[in-house]
Amino acid sequence: MRESLQPGLTGEFEFVVPPSKTVPHLYPEALEFQAMPEVFATGFMVGLIEWTCIQALKPHLDWPHEQSVGTHVDLSHTAATPPGFTVTVKVRLVEKDGKKLKFAVEAHDGIDSICQGTHERFVINAAKFNAKAVEKAGQRS
Template identity: 55%
Template sequence: MPMPPIGLRHRESVTVDASLTVPSVSPSFRHFHDMPPVFATAFMVGFVEETCVAALEAHLGPGQRTVGTHVDLSHEAATPIGMTVTVEVELVEVEGKRLRFKVEARDDKDVIGRGHHERFVIDEAKFLARLEVKARS
C-alpha cells in the first residue's frame, strides 16, 4: 500500500477530567500524587500519538500499524479540569517507513504544546514475532 500523503491533517479533542491529570498518571509514580490536578504531559504525549494513529488509519494496509519512535514536544501552558484539549497533526515528512508529524495542542484558551512526533510503519505480525523472541531471551 502506498504511504500516506505529505500534508495529511487530522485533529482530535478530549475534555480533561481527573483521570487525565498529573496525580492520575500512575500509582507507580508516588511523587505525582500531590501534584496540581492539570492535564498531564504524559497524557498529552499519549493524545498526540492517538491523534497520529487516527490520522493514519485509512492509509495503512492490512496488518500494518505504526509505532512511536520519537517525541519532541513542548508543554507550554497548564490546562485545568473541564477544559477541552484539541491536538492537530500534519504529516510533514515521509522517509521510507518513517513518518514525521508537526503537532500543535490547544486548550480553550492557549496553545499548550507544539513540536514533532515520528512514527514508523510496521508489519504487526513480524513485530510481534520479534517481540516474542526478545521476551524469551
C-alpha cells in the same frame, strides 16, 4: 501503505480531559506524582498526540496488518490544562522517508496553546513486530 499516505496529510482530534488523565494519575504508585497539581499530564498529552496521528494514518494503512509506532517526540508543554477542558490536537505529516513519518504537532485547550513540536512514527507489519516482542520477552532472565 497506500499511495495516499503523503506529506500534507492532516488530522485533528478533540478530547475532554478527565480527572484520570491528570498528573496524580500518571503513575499512581509514585508518591511524588500524588502531591502534584491535578492538571493534564505531559505523559497523557504525548499519548493523545500519538492517538491523533494513528487516527490520521489509519485510512492510509492496511489496518490492522499495518500499524505505526512512535519513535521520537520533541514537544513543548507550555500551559496547564485543568480537567473538563477540551484539548484539540492538530497534526500534519511533513516528511515521509519510506516507512519513517514525521508530523508537525500543535495542541490548544480553548484558552492557551499547550503544545507545539514534532512527532515521528514508523509504519510496521504488526505480526512481525509482535513476534519480535514475544521473542525478546522470552530472552528475559
